[in-house]
Amino acid sequence: GFSYPDTDLDLDLLQSVTVQPPAPTISLLNSWLPPSPVMGIECLVLGAGQEIGKSCVVVTINGKRIMFDCGMHLGHSDDERYPDFSLIDGSLDCVVITHFHLDHIGALPYFTEVIGYNGPIYMTYPTKALAPLMLEDFLRISVGRGVEEKFTADDISACMKKVTPIDLKQNIQVGKDLQIRAYYAGHVLGAAMVYAKVGDASMVYTGDYNMTPDRHLGAAQIDPLELDLVITESTYATTVRDSKHASERKFLKAVHDCVVAGGKVLIPTFALGRAQELFILLEDYWERMNLKVPIYFSSGLTRQANIYYKTLMSWTNQKIKDTIALQNAFNFKHVVSFDRSQINAPGSCVLFASPGMLSGGLSLEVFKQWAPSKVNLVMLPG
C-alpha cells in the first residue's frame, strides 16, 4: 500500500553509509555442520571444502535435500577421487550441476549409474551438451594411462539421458515445495549459479563464477535476493587479479614477438573453455594486425566443442551476441586443426595442444620438440 513520506530528516548518516552486513555464509568444512534451528538449513560438504576439486555439497532446506555439483578430484586416483556418497543420509530431491568442468560433474555418471541415484538432475543446456565431451575425453585419457575409472562410456551416456536441461532464470518446481532457478555465472559456457527456495528459506550456490567478462563470456548476474545462505566459490577470494586488459596485452605481445621472430608458440590448454577464449583473443588480434601465421589446435574435442559453441551463442557475452548477425565469433578464420606431421614443419605458428597440464599427449610431445629452441615459446595460460 501507499506509505506517506517520512519527513523525519534527522536520520543518522551512518545508517546509510554503513556496510550492509554480509549475507550469512558458512565455512565449507568436510563434515556435518550443526543444523540451524532457525533457518532449517543443513549442509553436508562432500568435497571442495577447504580444497580445490570434487565440488559436492548436499543442502537440506526445510526437509528438501539438494545436491549441488557432483565433481571428482583429479589430484587423487584412489577413493578420494570421488565424494563419499555414503555420508548422505536419506534420499535426495534433486541434483543440480553448475557447469561442465570435471571437478563439478566428474562423479555424476558414477553417482547415477553405479551408486544408483535415479532422481532428477538439472543442468543448463550448454552444460548438458558439453559435459559428455569432457567426460568421454577424460575417460579416454584415463584408459590411455591405464587407469581404471569407476564408470564407463555407457554410464556417461545413460547418465546424460537422465538430465533435465534448464534455462537461465527459469523457475523449476521440484516436487511440491522446492523451487530452483539458474543465474548466469560466466566462467565457462553454460555455467550457472543456483538459487533454491523451500518455503521461506532460500539460498544460492554459486559454483564457479566470474565477475569480469572475458572475450566470449559475460560477467555473472543475479537478481537482488534476500537469502538465508550463500555457498560461494572462494578459491581466488583473496587474490587480486591483474586487469584482464593488461594480461591480454602481455600475452599477445609475447606471442606476437615470438612469431615475428620466426618462433613457434605452444599453448598447452584444455579443449573446452580456455581454448575458445584464447582462440577468440588471437583470432581478433590476427585479424586486426593482418597476421598470416597459422594458429593450430590439436584436439578433435576442440573441433567438436567449437561446433557446440557456435550454436550456443545466447550464453556468450553481449559483444558476441551483438555481432552474431555479421559474423559468428566461433567461425575462426585463422584457427585450423593440426596434424602431427606439422610438428617440425618450418615457419612460425601457434599451437593449442591438450592436455593443459603438459602431463602427456600431444602437448608434452610438442613441448619436448620445441622447448630446446630459444626462438620458441611455451605459454601456460592457467
Add this chain to the structure above:
Amino acid sequence: MEQQVRSVCELSLDAEKPLCLQFMASMRSLIVNPHTSNSTISSTLEILIRSLQHAGDSPLRHHALKLLDDIASLRPSLSTAVFDGLRSSFYSSLSAGSSTFASEILATLASLSDKHGNPEIELDDRIFVSLCFLPSVTGRLQLLTNAERLGIGASVLFTVFFGLTKDPYPYVRKAALDGLAGLSRCNEFEDVGLIEGCFRRAVELLRDAEDCVRSAAVRVVIEWGTMLFAAHKEKDTMGNVVFIQLCCVVRDMSVEVRVEAFKALGKVTESMVSEEILLQSLSKITGALEKKIAQAKSSEGKKENRSQAQLTSRVLQMFASNGAGAFLHGLEDEFHEVVKSACCSLRKLVHLSAEFAAQASNLLINMLNDHTVAVRLEALETLHYMAGHGLVNVQKEQMHMFLGTLADKSDIIRYAARRTFRSVKLSEVDCFRSSVSSLLKNLEVHPQDEADTFSVLFHLGRNHGNFASQVINDVCDQLEPVFEGTLSLDSANTAAYLVLSISAPLSKDHRGKHIPPHLYSFAVTHIGRISLGLGDIMDQTTLLTYLTEKSISASSVAECIPEEHPRSPVVHDIPSQDDNKSNTTSWQLVPCESSGNIAATIVSYNQNDDTDILKYLNLILGRVRDIWLFGKSSCNSEALRTLSACKEEVSMYRPNSPESSGACAFTLHYVQVLAKGNVSCWGTTLTTRLSATISQVESLLQEGSMEPSSFVTQVKQTLNQAGILSTAPLFFKKLADTFSLGQFTLRSKITHVSAELVIPGYDSHHPLPFIPGLPVAIPVDITLHNISSEGRLWLSLTSDDGQLTQVLFLDPNLQVVSVGAKMKKKISMPAPFYGPPKVLNSARREYIPRGLSDNIAKLAIRRARLQPRETRNCPSTELGRCLGLLFKNWALQECWYYWI
C-alpha cells in the same frame, strides 16, 4: 467536410451534446489540414473546451485534450486561447472532483507552457499537494513530472518529492528523485540537515529493487552530495563519502545504473575527493586502504571526533569491499555503453591528480586491445584528450599495444590512433623510433592514409624535435636520391621522412635545426602530397615559403658542414622571397606510373601565375648554390647526387607558357653545366676553355655596357700568367677556392633562343654519296625557337677531316614551312655543299660533313650562329644583372643562348 463538421460543431455547442469518437476523428482531420479556415478551427476549439467541462468521466476527454494540444501546436496564434480554456477546465475539473483528469490537464498545460512560452500555470501550493496525495498513480506521476513548471514553491516541491521517494510505485519514486535532482539546481537550499537528509534518502534508494529508481537515485546522490560537500563542515569526509557511494554502484547489475554511476563520478569536482581515494578507484589492491581503515579504527577509541572516526572507518570499509577499483571494473565492463561512460568520466577526473592521470592512461592503453571497436575508439578518444593536456606518457612496455592501433584493420581506429599520436609525449627515443616505424609500415599497408600519416609525423616531429633529428640523421643517407638514374624520392617513406625532417625545426626544444638543409629542398619536390597532409597546419604557400627559407638558409648550410670546412663567404645577398602574394596556384597529385619515375609522383603544376614558377625554380637554384658549398667541402658525391636530383626535378617540369619554358630551360642548363663541369674538375688544365669563356663573357659585358667583376679580372690575370708559369694549376686551384657561387635568382621572364638541326635519313653507317667536283644537297630540318624574323642565321658545315668549312646564310622568312605556337619555326631545305676535287680526292670520293657522324643536335647547336643584333637594342638592367651573375660562373660557357 469542413462545412459538415462546422455545422455539427454548432449543433453540439447549442445542444451541449457529448462528442463521439468518429466526430473527433473528423475534427482531427480538419485540425491537421493547413487549409482549414481559422473560423472553423476556432469553433472546433470552442467545442473541445466545452467538451472537457461537460464530458464527465468520459474517456473521450483524453482525445479532446490531445486535439487541443494539436491545435496549439499547429496554430500558434490559438495557443493562448487553448491555454486559457484548459486552465478554466482544470479548475472546473477540480471542483467536479476529477483530480486525475485535472492532473492530466495540468500536464497538457505544462507542455504548452514549454512549447509556446505561455505563462506559468501558477498553481496554488495547497491544490498541488492535495493532488499529489490522491490515490491516482498516473495523476501523481504527471504532477511530479511537470511540477517544476507549475509555479510551486521550492520548499513545497522538496517536501512532496522527498515524501514520494517512498512511493510504492517505482515510476513515482523515480519521478520524485528526478524532481529532487532538478531542485538541486535552484540554489534555494542551504540547510545542511535538509541537504543531508535528501542525500541519505538517495543513498538508500541506491539499493532499490528497480533499475530506473536506482538510476535516478544516482543522479540525486551526486547533485545533493555536491551540495552537501559545499555546505558541510566536514568537507573532506563528505566529499569522499559521495565519491565512495558512487563507486559502490558501478557494479550494479543494471547497465543503466552503471552508466549513470560513471556519469555521476565524472561530476565530482576538484577537492571533493582526496587523491588516495581517487587512486583507489583505479586499483583493486586495497593494501593502503586497509592501513587507513586500521588508523581510523584506532581513532574511534578517542573521545574527540569519535563519530567522525567511526564514519571514516565505515565508509572506507565499504569502499574497500565494494568500491575499490571502480574505474577498473568500468573499463572492463561487458557493455560498451558502460565503458564509454567510464572513459568520459575519466576524462573529467584526470585533471584532479597527476598520479591518477598517469595510472588512468596505463589502463586506457591496455584497453586498446579490446575486441570491441567502440571500446577501442573510446579509449583512444580519452587518450587523445589526455594527450592534448599533456597527461599521457607512454611507457616502453606499452608501446606494442599503443602502436598496434596504428595497424588496426578498422579505418576509424587507425584514424583515432593517429589523432592521439599527434599530441602524445614519448619519453624515449626508442619509442619515437618505433612510432615512426609503425607509421611508415602503416603507410605501406594503407597508402590511403598517407595525408593523415604525414600530418601525424609532422606533429610527432614538432613535439619531439630532438628525437626527430636523431632519426633523420640516421636515415639521411636513404633519403639521398641515387645518382645513377634510380631515384627513390618518390617513395612514400622518403616523403614521410622528409615531413619528419621539416617538422623538427619547429620543435620547442630547438634541437631540430640539425636537419641537413638539402632535405628541405627535397621536400619541395613533394610539396603537393606533403601539403595535403599538413592542410590543418599550414597552407601550401606557407609551406613553400617555409621550405624555401630553410633550404636556402646560409646558417643551416654552415651548420651541416663539418667544422674543418669553415663557412665560405657568400658573395651575394639572398633575395627575399616574394611570398604570400599569389594564391591562385593549384597543385594536384599525379598518379605514379612507375616506381623509378620520379616525375610521375611529383606534382603537376598548374600555372596560373608565373611568379610561382619562378619561385619554384629559384628554390632549385638556391639548392644549387648550397650544393656548391657541399662541393667545396669535399662532399662531391653528395653534390653530384643533389645536382642530378635538381636536374631531374627541372626536366620533369612541364611548363605551359613560353616564359616559364625559358626559365626552365635556363635553370636546366645552369644545373647541367654545373653537373658537367663539376666542382671536382678543379685543377684540371682548362686554359683554353677558360680563355674562350672569358672572351665570351667580355663580349657579353661589352654588349650590356657592364663592368667585369673582380673575379673575371682575376681569372683573366691568371690566364695571362698561366702561359708563362709552370705552376699554373696551383693558381687555378687557388682561384677556384676564392670563388663562391652566388644565389642566382630569376626575377622576370626569360626567353630561350635556340635552334635544332636534324638531317633526315642520315646515318653514320651510310654516308651521303658524293661526286667530287659537284655540289651535294644535304637535306636539313631546322627548328628555331624564339628567333624573330629579323634575326640572321648561318649554318656552317665542316668537312669530316676539318679541312673545309662552308657557311650558308639562312633567311628565316623565306624558308619557313610552318610556324607553331611559342615562337617556334620549322625550316626544311637542302643545304648545298661544294668541295673542290683536289681536296676531296683524298677523301675516298666520299664526303661526310664533319660532325654528322657524331651527335647531330650537338653539332647543330654548336654551329648555329645567332646574330645578337637585338641585344644591342635592349640592354636592360635585368640583362645586365643576369650577365653579371653569369659572368662569375666560368662554367657557364654557353650563356649567350639566353636573352632577357
